[in-house]
Structures are given as C-alpha cells and as structure tokens.
Amino acid sequence: MSMVVPRLKLGSQGLEVSAQGLGCMGMSFAYSSPKPEPDMITLLRHAVAAGVTFLDTSDFYGPHTNKVLLGKALQGGVREKVQLATKFGIASGAEWEVRGDPAYVRAACEGSLRRLGVDCIDLYYQHRIDARVPVEVTVSRPFGMGELKKLVEEGKIKYIGLSEASASTIRRAHGVHPISAVQLEWSIWSRDVEEEIIPTCRELGIGIVAYSPLGRGFLSGGAKLIDSLSEQDARKNFPRFRPENLDKNAQIFEKVNAMATRKGCTPSQLALAWVHHQGCDVCPIPGTTKFEIFNQNVGALFVKLTLEEMAELESYAAAGDVQGDRYPQMASTWKYSETPPLSSWKSE
Structure with a gap:
C-alpha cells in the first residue's frame, strides 16, 4: 500500500498511534466468528506493514x-512496531460480570500479558465501569490502593484508558492519575457523547478512540447487511438492526451512500472520514476480517470533507432519526457508569 498512514497523539502522556486503528474483536468473537487463525494473522501483519499499528483487543x-491470536501475530519482530491496546473489566463465568476491584485488575493484567506473550501493554482500558467500586480505587487511590497506577509503576502497562465512562467518572479517574484515552462509540448515527463526554475529554487533554465508527457495518452496507449475517451473529439482536427499526435506519444509509457516490468513495470511507474530521485527538478503530475492506478503510484517511458536507452528513442522522438503542441492554454503558464515592470504600 503506497499511502502513508498519519500518526496522532492520544492524551498528553506520550502515547502516539496510527491515525486509524484496527478493532480485532470480529476476528474471534461476536460477528460470525471465529475466522481462520492463519488468515487473521496474515491480515494483522498486513495492517501493521500498511502503517495501521494501533491494535485493539x-x-x-x-x-x-x-488475545492469543494477537500474541501469535506479534511474534517475529512485529511487537516493536505496534501500539497494543487491550481492555479488562468484563469477567467471564456462568454469566458475565463487570469488575473493577484491585485484585481482579491485577489478575486480568497478568493474564493478558501471558496470553499476548508481551512484557508490557501500551494502553490498558477499563472496558466497562464497575458501579460498585469507586473509580479511584481501580485507577489510583491515594496511599497506594489504585491498582492501575501500580501496574504502570511496575512497567506492566504504559498508559491508562477508560471505555464507556461518563464525564464525571472520567473526571474523577483523571483526578488521581492521568487518563490517556477514552474509548466510546462515535459515528454519524451515534452522537450523544458529543454533549458532555467529548468536551470533558478535550478539557482534560484526553485522547478519544471511536469504536463502531461504521455502525457495526450498517454504514457500510445498509439493510442488505442483515441478509448476510449468520444466525450466530450478535448484531441480529441489536435494536438498530431489528425489523421494526430497519426501514427507517436504512434511509440514513441510502443518503450516506448517495453522497459517497457523488464524492467517488465508498459509504464506509465517507462515514470514517466524518470521524477523522472531528479532530486530531480522535482515532477510529474500525474492525474487519477482510483484506479488501481493510485497504478500503485506510483510504478513508484521504477523503476530504468540507464543513458543508460534514453538516449534510450529520443532518442524515439528526436526533430522533436513528431508531433503536446501541445495545440490546444499555445497563453497562456510560449512562450508568457512576461509581460510589471513595469515602464509601472499605479495603479488604
């Protein structure tokens, strides 16, 4: 690939990443997964060689x-070229559970290092916020309680991030240890974070990582995407993909597609370009399992939008136009991520 992928800084602590990352979830989980391991290793190495070096798991x-898949892909000198981001906080068992207690944070980190086959994680996010544990206890409580700060001091992680955290949670966490990045869902049709969370990140100098920038594929293929999904694909249960919401949401895609045709790019590239144009502190992490889609997504970095085109795109999915919630259940999203006051915590 001849295009040079730009770089950007996330936060003010020194983390620098490719201006577009690669979300790796669909290679192993949720979307008609898993894919053949040798193919995914080849794709991951292709991404790094192309300059997309910010990998998310x-x-x-x-x-x-x-993580085991990424660990294999990182062998042979690849690790040194990569900014490796991973997340803890959703514990698997008979039922999944959100956890942010110090013992769990440490066990999760050490397990991640082992599975990835690395000595250090570049960016370590809390995947979901544990509403039972003060965020300061997870991050860096004064007098030595915060586990993430300890892991930084031990050299096991370099930078700390949060995912699906409210503005107040972000502010409290950043107050006890610098937060380098916040991961959140941000796209043409998921914009509620713009009201309070994005301004808070910018006030505090925290980088923004946009997941699902293509609306879980809907902004790439529209309603016809649904027909191609296997019965095991989790998206079949997502409200925005359900039959009762599909016709209205399909109209949004058709408008995006029409503009993309006028501009001579794909709808995916147009939707990603909109995210790129939000600022030099924003890194989208679209996921894919296909080489041709990966190459296409990188091309979005070179699609230019005018202010008028940005406004037109935003008008397609104005408030009230998008039908359905982002998730089947929203309980673990930023809207419900408030944690108890630090004074309430009784250490074990």
Whole structure:
C-alpha cells in the first residue's frame, strides 16, 4: 500500500498511534466468528506493514481467544512496531460480570500479558465501569490502593484508558492519575457523547478512540447487511438492526451512500472520514476480517470533507432519526457508569 498512514497523539502522556486503528474483536468473537487463525494473522501483519499499528483487543473477545491470536501475530519482530491496546473489566463465568476491584485488575493484567506473550501493554482500558467500586480505587487511590497506577509503576502497562465512562467518572479517574484515552462509540448515527463526554475529554487533554465508527457495518452496507449475517451473529439482536427499526435506519444509509457516490468513495470511507474530521485527538478503530475492506478503510484517511458536507452528513442522522438503542441492554454503558464515592470504600 503506497499511502502513508498519519500518526496522532492520544492524551498528553506520550502515547502516539496510527491515525486509524484496527478493532480485532470480529476476528474471534461476536460477528460470525471465529475466522481462520492463519488468515487473521496474515491480515494483522498486513495492517501493521500498511502503517495501521494501533491494535485493539479485550479479555471479553472469546473470552481471551482474541488475545492469543494477537500474541501469535506479534511474534517475529512485529511487537516493536505496534501500539497494543487491550481492555479488562468484563469477567467471564456462568454469566458475565463487570469488575473493577484491585485484585481482579491485577489478575486480568497478568493474564493478558501471558496470553499476548508481551512484557508490557501500551494502553490498558477499563472496558466497562464497575458501579460498585469507586473509580479511584481501580485507577489510583491515594496511599497506594489504585491498582492501575501500580501496574504502570511496575512497567506492566504504559498508559491508562477508560471505555464507556461518563464525564464525571472520567473526571474523577483523571483526578488521581492521568487518563490517556477514552474509548466510546462515535459515528454519524451515534452522537450523544458529543454533549458532555467529548468536551470533558478535550478539557482534560484526553485522547478519544471511536469504536463502531461504521455502525457495526450498517454504514457500510445498509439493510442488505442483515441478509448476510449468520444466525450466530450478535448484531441480529441489536435494536438498530431489528425489523421494526430497519426501514427507517436504512434511509440514513441510502443518503450516506448517495453522497459517497457523488464524492467517488465508498459509504464506509465517507462515514470514517466524518470521524477523522472531528479532530486530531480522535482515532477510529474500525474492525474487519477482510483484506479488501481493510485497504478500503485506510483510504478513508484521504477523503476530504468540507464543513458543508460534514453538516449534510450529520443532518442524515439528526436526533430522533436513528431508531433503536446501541445495545440490546444499555445497563453497562456510560449512562450508568457512576461509581460510589471513595469515602464509601472499605479495603479488604
């Protein structure tokens, strides 16, 4: 690939990543997965060679199998070229559970290092916020309680991030240890984070990582995407993909597609370009399992939008136009991520 992928800084602590990352979940989990391991290793190495070096995974993806896959892909000198991001906080068992207690944080980190086959994780996110544990206890409580700060001091992680955290949770966490990045869902049709969370991140100098920037594929293929999904594909149960919401949401895609045709790009590239144009502190992490889609997504970095085109795109999915919630159940999203006051915590 001849295009040079730009770089950007996330936060003010020194983390620098490719301006577009690669979400790795679908290679192992949730979307008609898993894919053949040799193919995914080849794709991951192709991404790094192309300059997309910011790779995103999580304990939850598998669980754990996605990390084992990445660990294999990182061998042979690849690790040194990569900014490796992973997430803890969704514990698997008979039922999944959100956890942020110090013992769990440490066990999750050490398990991740082992599965990935690395000595250090570049960016370590809390995947979901544990509403039972003060966020300061997870991050860096004064007098030595915060586990993430300890892991930084031990050299096991370099930078700390949060995912699906409210503005107040972000502010409290950043107050006890610098947060380098917040991961959140942000796309043409998921914009509620713009009201309070994005301004808070910018006030505090925290980088923004946008997951599902293509609306879980809907902004790439529209309603016809649904016909191609296997029965095991989790998206079949997502409200925005359900039959009662599909016709209205399909109209959004058709408008995006029409503009993309006028501009001579794909709807995916247009939707990603919109995210890129939000600022030099924003890194989208679209996922794919296909080489041609990966190459297409990288091309979004070079699609230019005018202010008028940005406004037109935003008008397609104005408030009230998008039908259905982002998730079947929203209980673990930023809207419900408030944690108890630090004074309430009784250490064991």
